[in-house]
Amino acid sequence: MPISPNLRARLTLGGYLAVALAALAVLPWIGAEPLDGEQLVAFFRDGQQTPHAQILLQQRLPRILLALLVGGMLSLTGATLQVLFRNPLAEPWTLGVAGGAAVGAFLTQAFPALNLACGPLSSTQALALLGAAVAMGMVWLFARRAGAPTVHTLLLAGVTLSIVCSGAMLLLVYIVSPFEVLSFNRWMMGGLDVLGYRELVSVLVLGMPGVLLLLSLARAYNHLAFSEELALGHGVDVARVKRLTFLGAGVATAACVAVAGPIGFIGMIVPHVVRCLSGFDYRMVLPCAFLLGGSVLAVCDGIARTVIAPTEIPVGVITAVIGGPAFLYLLGKR
Amino acid sequence: MNSGNPIDLDAVRFQYASDGWSLELPRLRIGVERFTCIVGPNGSGKSTLLRLAAGLLKPVSGAVRLDGKSLSGFPRRALARRIGFLPQESPPLFDYAVEEVVRLGRYVHSGWFGEADADGQRAVDKALSDVGLTAQRLRPLSHLSGGERKRAMIAAVLAQESGLLLLDEPTAALDIHHAAAVMRLLARLGRRGRAVVVVTHELNLAALFAERLLLLVGGRVIADGPPSHVVRAEVLREAYGDDIMVREHPETGGPLVVARRCGAGDAGGNDAD
Structure with missing residues (x-):
């Protein structure tokens, strides 16, 4: 019996939501330190402050929520950039946008004098936004100037930009404080180790408007997937969609990077998986990429927290180790 | 469906910034006849003319008007309700x-996240049956032939x-059977109350189905009128050189263009690019 498209869409979304909720329910229990049931009971029943309750509520839970949010935002942003640049391998990292944002955010770490905060918003975010804007502008100009760049030239430019950004940050670290190279890992590879909910709020406040903006353009991306002229013929205001996509993607990327550093590949692979699993209609692709991207990053972070416990690996290392080969495979397949 | 959408091109001039090529049009009104074909050699400005009429390009001078109002004054959405464009x-x-x-x-007919209303579904069903793709509606584009893909668009x-x-x-890029089928379909749509304007290289199909032909050469309109007026050897030679002859279509008695076996050497006035 055929099911109606509406019901099918709801079931699909429900499925992705279930995966995200499962990640949220299971992952807090996994970690370097096995949680002691008695301590948790003591906290939840008697209100007693116990170390394990602290670990659960102030370390693992906020961290997993942050992973869900950042992974979701990067994946959704990647899905939109893939259409905008007509390149299925585009995403904030491979285009160099995440790298640019990281350089901006990194400035406030290297030069604490630059570090100002106003509620959940901070100069770190502002500089990340500036860095993302500069990088996106460079890639866009490159794409325009080279006429219609092939898949490979655009990615070459983007990945090169990412490397230049990493190099610039390393250079700064060595000049400013050569003994603290390790602590700047996050700005090279990305990491989600946070304490409490401050970072989560700051990502939400800056990033969510960007995400909602991109979601509101979902239908237009289906038209742009053909060509700008076709989209115009169908009544899509292409120039506006492009402007708003730059804005939304830049804001969402900057919000993620300002907290978690440049986490690569998640924004490229997740949209691919979603399109393989549940079709190409961007009204579905975008929300599903958000839900799946969050789950995937939360799982990757779970691996990063546990695989060499009690030490941790930056989560960007895990996504790069898994995502890099997948990227090469997809690049070769085209 | 509204059919009163003639577009007035008023002394339109267009030029690509990169080279000296320009399109210069007389006062021209399209979209009155049910089926118009724009023909001409490569690089003669056919597609440019169509893009100007669709509001995708803005003229350097002159104006393109719908309801006496310049196209650039219409929001994209409002324009697309009146004019459909296929690149x-x-x-x-x-x-x-x-x-x-x-x-x-x-x-253009739906809100933010689209609609699954009865009207929309009816229009989709009708469009599918008009182009004869009802049975293939769930097939991915990559599983279709070139002709079917074109019909889907x-x-x-x-x-x-x-x-x-x-x-x-x-x-x-369609074979003669599929090309003829598409033209027949467009002529039929014209008869059902829409105005159709098509850029094509298929002179013979254009002569067979169109009500009006516009012949462009080097960015100028050199002939405009019914097929019997435009598809004449002395007119076409100006566009395509001396290598062609015009005969009579065995079925309709209309004009039929055929190529000569022995060309006149490298006849001038051929393809511009």
Whole structure:
């Protein structure tokens, strides 16, 4: 019996939501330190402050929520950039946008004098936004100037930009404080180790408007997937969609990077998986990429927290180790 | 469906910044006749003319008007309700299914996240049956033949329900059977109350089906009128050189263009590019 498209869409979304909720329910229990049931009971029943309750509520839970949010935002942003640049391998990292944002955010770490905060918003975010804007502008100009760049030239430019950004940050670290190279890992590879909910709020406040903006353009991306002229013929205001996509993607990327550093590949692979699993209609692709991207990053972070416990690996290392080969495979397949 | 959408091109001049090539048009009104074909050699400005009429390009001087109002004054959405435009080739990034493609044409009629209302579905169903793809509606584009893909793209413009259709080479890369089928379909749509304007290289099909032909050469209109007026050897030679002859179509008695076996050497005035 055929099911109606509406019901099918709801079931699909429900499925992705279930995966995200499962990640949220299971992952807090996994970690370097096995949680002691008695301590948790003591906290939840008697209100007693116990170390394990602290670990659960102030370390693992906020961290997993942050992973869900950042992974979701990067994946959704990647899905939109893939259409905008007509390149299925585009995403904030491979285009160099995440790298640019990281350089901006990194400035406030290297030069604490630059570090100002106003509620959940901070100069770190502002500089990340500036860095993302500069990088996106460079890639866009490159794409325009080279006429219609092939898949490979655009990615070459983007990945090169990412490397230049990493190099610039390393250079700064060595000049400013050569003994603290390790602590700047996050700005090279990305990491989600946070304490409490401050970072989560700051990502939400800056990033969510960007995400909602991109979601509101979902239908237009289906038209742009053909060509700008076709989209115009169908009544899509292409120039506006492009402007708003730059804005939304830049804001969402900057919000993620300002907290978690440049986490690569998640924004490229997740949209691919979603399109393989549940079709190409961007009204579905975008929300599903958000839900799946969050789950995937939360799982990757779970691996990063546990695989060499009690030490941790930056989560960007895990996504790069898994995502890099997948990227090469997809690049070769085209 | 409204059919009163003639577009007035008023002393329009257009020039690409990169070279000296320019398109200069007299006072021209298109979209009154049911089926108009714009023909001419490569590089003669056919597609440019169509893009100007669709509001995709802005003229350097002169004006393109709908209801006496310049096209640039219309929001894109409002314009697309009146004028449907299909560009030449738009290979999609992803492998959409036929019905998804046709539904794209409903963009102007729906809100933020789209609609699954009865009206929209009816328009999609009708467009699919008009182009004969009802049975293939769930097939992905990559599983279709070139002709079927073209018809799917045409169906999307049909579902838009605009009174005027501007199509750029809907018969490109189609074999004679499929090309004729597409032209027959467009002529039929014209008879059902829409105005159709098509850019094509298929002189014979254009002569067979069109009510009006516009012949462009080097950015100028050199002939404009019914096929019997435009498809004459002395007119076509100006566009295509001396290598052609005009005979009589065995079925309709209309003009039929054939190539000579022995050309006049490197006849001038051929393809500009």
